[in-house]
Amino acid sequence: MDKHQAKLIVRWLYQNEDDIDNPRSIGKGLTANRSGQWRYRVGNYRVIVEIDDGNMIVVAINIGHRRSIY
Numbered sequence: 001m002d003k004h005q006a007k008l009i010v011r012w013l014y015q016n017e018d019d020i021d022n023p024r025s026i027g028k029g030l031t032a033n034r035s036g037q038w039r040y041r042v043g044n045y046r047v048i049v050e051i052d053d054g055n056m057i058v059v060a061i062n063i064g065h066r067r068s069i070y
Helices: 003-017
Strands: 038-042 045-052 057-065
Touching: 003 038, 003 045, 003 057
Parallel strands: none
Antiparallel strands: 038 045, 045 057
């Protein structure tokens, strides 16, 4: 991933996660061996996250192009 794309992803995360009450409302739940994790779509890239409800923390587990992230 190039530097420009990384900046876009970080900016997207800040813009979309700062003032939201439910971080699951903008993502999609994953299934099978990734059950409990969520996916955010940022252009052709995917951000795989785990959400800690008790502390409202979103932890990015993996970031990659959509063809190779899963």
